[in-house]
Amino acid sequence: MDSKDSLVCGIEGMELVYGRPQSLTEMHTHYCPGCTHGIAHRLVAEALDELGLREQTILVAPVGCSVFIYEYINADSCEAPHGRAPAMATGIKRTQPNKTVITYQGDGDLVSIGASEIFHAAARGEHITVFFVNNAIYGMTGGQMAPTSLPGQHTSSSLDGRSTERTGFPIRMSEVLAQLDGSAYIVRRSLHDVTNIRKAKKSILTALKVQQAGLGFSMVELLSTCPTNWGISPEQALTWVKDNMLPFYPVGDYKVTEAVKGL
Amino acid sequence: MTKELLKGNVAIAEAALRAGLEAYFGYPITPQTELLEHLSKRMVELGRVFLQAESEVAAINMVYGAACSGVRTMTSSSSPGFSLMQEGLSYIAGSDLPCVVVDVMRGGPGLGNIMPSQGDYFQVTRSAGHGDFRPIVLAPASVQEAIDFTVLAFDLADKYRHLVVIAADGLIGQMMEPAELPEMRPSSRSAPDYALTGAKGRPPRAITSLHMAAEEEEAFNIKIQQRLGVIRSLEQRWFEYKVDDALLLVIGYGTAGRIAYTAVESARSKGLKVGLLRPQTLYPFPEDRISELADQIEGVLVVEMNAGQMVEDVRLAVGGQAPISFYGRMGGVVPMPDEVLSNIEAAYERISARYLVE
Ligand SMILES: Cc1ncc(C[n+]2csc(CCOP(=O)(O)OP(=O)(O)O)c2C)c(N)n1
Ligand code: SF4
Numbered sequence: 267m268d269s270k271d272s273l274v275c276g277i278e279g280m281e282l283v284y285g286r287p288q289s290l291t292e293m294h295t296h297y298c299p300g301c302t303h304g305i306a307h308r309l310v311a312e313a314l315d316e317l318g319l320r321e322q323t324i325l326v327a328p329v330g331c332s333v334f335i336y337e338y339i340n341a342d343s344c345e346a347p348h349g350r351a352p353a354m355a356t357g358i359k360r361t362q363p364n365k366t367v368i369t370y371q372g373d374g375d376l377v378s379i380g381a382s383e384i385f386h387a388a389a390r391g392e393h394i395t396v397f398f399v400n401n402a403i404y405g406m407t408g409g410q411m412a413p414t415s416l417p418g419q420h421t422s423s424s425l426d427g428r429s430t431e432r433t434g435f436p437i438r439m440s441e442v443l444a445q446l447d448g449s450a451y452i453v454r455r456s457l458h459d460v461t462n463i464r465k466a467k468k469s470i471l472t473a474l475k476v477q478q479a480g481l482g483f484s485m486v487e488l489l490s491t492c493p494t495n496w497g498i499s500p501e502q503a504l505t506w507v508k509d510n511m512l513p514f515y516p517v518g519d520y521k522v523t524e525a526v527k528g529l
Numbered sequence: 530m531t532k533e534l535l536k537g538n539v540a541i542a543e544a545a546l547r548a549g550l551e552a553y554f555g556y557p558i559t560p561q562t563e564l565l566e567h568l569s570k571r572m573v574e575l576g577r578v579f580l581q582a583e584s585e586v587a588a589i590n591m592v593y594g595a596a597c598s599g600v601r602t603m604t605s606s607s608s609p610g611f612s613l614m615q616e617g618l619s620y621i622a623g624s625d626l627p628c629v630v631v632d633v634m635r636g637g638p639g640l641g642n643i644m645p646s647q648g649d650y651f652q653v654t655r656s657a658g659h660g661d662f663r664p665i666v667l668a669p670a671s672v673q674e675a676i677d678f679t680v681l682a683f684d685l686a687d688k689y690r691h692l693v694v695i696a697a698d699g700l701i702g703q704m705m706e707p708a709e710l711p712e713m714r715p716s717s718r719s720a721p722d723y724a725l726t727g728a729k730g731r732p733p734r735a736i737t738s739l740h741m742a743a744e745e746e747e748a749f750n751i752k753i754q755q756r757l758g759v760i761r762s763l764e765q766r767w768f769e770y771k772v773d774d775a776l777l778l779v780i781g782y783g784t785a786g787r788i789a790y791t792a793v794e795s796a797r798s799k800g801l802k803v804g805l806l807r808p809q810t811l812y813p814f815p816e817d818r819i820s821e822l823a824d825q826i827e828g829v830l831v832v833e834m835n836a837g838q839m840v841e842d843v844r845l846a847v848g849g850q851a852p853i854s855f856y857g858r859m860g861g862v863v864p865m866p867d868e869v870l871s872n873i874e875a876a877y878e879r880i881s882a883r884y885l886v887e
Contacts (some may be wrong), residue, residue: 322729324597324726327737337735340728341733342725342728342733342735343734343735343736344593344594344735344736345737346593350587350590350616353586353587353588353591356580356591356594357552357592357594357596357598358598359594360594360595361552361578362598362726382583383586386582
């Protein structure tokens with residue numbers, strides 16, 4: 267079904283200027299109010315539409331709040347064990363090198379339990395694209411400390427604030443993966459305001475183009491909200507990203523190879 | 530085709546690619562490594578997928594991904610590595626995907642050693658991962674059987690869309706024997722209807738092991754159990770030797786089964802009525818044949834290279850109709866034929882003693 271048709275809503279003579287991307291299903295998401303997972307989904311879907319990739323895309327879902335992304339993205343998909351999406355994506359991409367293989371992973375999934383899989387996929391220069399949604403907390407399990415939680419951050423497993431003395435320091439994964447020769451495109455963007463969302467969208471397009479051109483591993487980290495587990499309102503959550511996450515996780519381009527610049 | 534002198538691990542690797550293996554992912558571990566090494570060369574020569582993964586955890590998830598692509602895929606490992614694959618195996622089972630996993634078992638628990646063992650019997654037949662599922666498990670006792678079972682493994686995996694484990698012990702992996710390899714199968718195989726190939730001209734497909742509603746999950750479990758029921762009724766395989774007039778039945782698989790064969794031969798030459806049943810499938814366990822024989826026999830001796838893990842299955846199949854004794858060596862020690870023979874003689878004597886009493 268062409269989703270544009272369904273959204274004209276019978277208003278004659280009106281041109282549809284903003285509709286549901288074809289790469290998004292009509293399913294209502296289960297995300298909490300103010301959660302930016304939904305925005306991230308929409309950006310990925312728009313990018314798949316714009317590049318005409320939907321019908322050749324295979325998506326690997328994570329374990330985390332976005333586990334059901336395979337019900338929202340209108341493409342072939344599978345659901346990996348917690349943290350193993352890059353390994354699964356490797357198995358798919360190696361056996362179908364002409365397809366577009368993407369993973370979508372939270373920070374617990376990618377930085378904690380799946381640190382090894384993401385690290386080696388990047389080091390191998392696996393031709394996959396990773397969308398890394400960093401909300402500095404374990405959303406799905408109810409707000410425990412993640413390896414990305416900020417020093418002093420209150421979580422359900424660090425009630426009086428994350429102590430670096432006891433739990434060490436947050437990991438900046440984009441910076442880490444940028445060090446590896448296999449990575450081609452690694453950037454961090456944020457979803458806390460419109461300007462940053464637009465930049466994120468551009469980078470998502472670029473990351474997918476990197477894969478299409480066979481230039482190596484690409485990842486877009488997206489700073490995201492979890493108002494529910496941060497214990498604040500959706501609006502406050504956007505401000506929290508700006509005030510607390512941005513200083514620790516600066517948005518920017520951490521790896522853009524010459525070949526990628528030439529795209 | 531003629532026989533060639535082949536090492537078990539190499540034979541399994543070569544048989545796998547001739548059976549149509551399209552993508553292999555693995556991690557080095559003794560006594561399995563030659564399998565990976567052989568494929569690193571041959572798969573690349575043939576333009577197929579070979580990748581040395583960063584861990585067994587990654588390897589099994591790469592297999593999971595390749596199985597989503599609908600290709601014939603495999604990994605291999607030995608005991609500690611097989612332990613690491615359990616999560617992935619469970620997800621593969623929970624997604625109804627076929628694949629083949631080779632476990633060339635070594636001494637354990639822990640790092641144990643690199644000597645031949647059958648210590649993973651419980652793990653491969655019962656707890657290959659969390660949740661209610663069991664893989665089909667094939668146990669070769671020679672290099673030739675390792676080859677034949679590898680081909681069979683891929684066919685069974687495809688036939689049932691099910692996980693198949695080849696449980697070989699370190700001796701099968703390491704020893705060299707003359708054996709015959711199969712012809713190379715044509716590799717053109719169209720993608721199965723569940724494969725993720727991009728939703729072009731069709732609705733999207735999703736492969737997932739997640740069923741949020743308990744009833745849905747139960748329905749999925751019932752489907753697995755029904756399939757296992759069919760597998761139990763159609764796929765029990767075993768080898769038997771001189772069971773017709775046997776009073777004592779020796780049961781052993783893999784290397785232990787082969788040693789037991791030699792011991793049974795010696796016992797026969799001494800005039801003892803002893804027969805051998807060597808399970809070739811550990812799951813489904815050849816329970817039908819064993820319970821049939823249980824009517825006729827007066828005793829059972831189980832021989833294994835572990836603490837007696839198969840005894841439970843034998844006991845269930847025999848159903849109390851005959852006394853069961855066990856002889857096993859652990860930790861990578863391979864029993865000698867005379868040790869088994871003296872255990873046969875002892876078990877036989879107990880049977881005769883019972884007869885005398887009667
Ligand atoms: C092997 C395993 N360990 C733990 C869990 C429980 N678990 C589910 S989601 C999750 C954390 C997810 O957090 P994150 O990746 O940050 O994603 P978010 O929910 O915040 O989007 C955990 C620990 C699991 N499903 N599997
Ligand atoms: S718990 Fe957090 S990450 Fe999960 S849906 Fe709610 S707001 Fe989003």
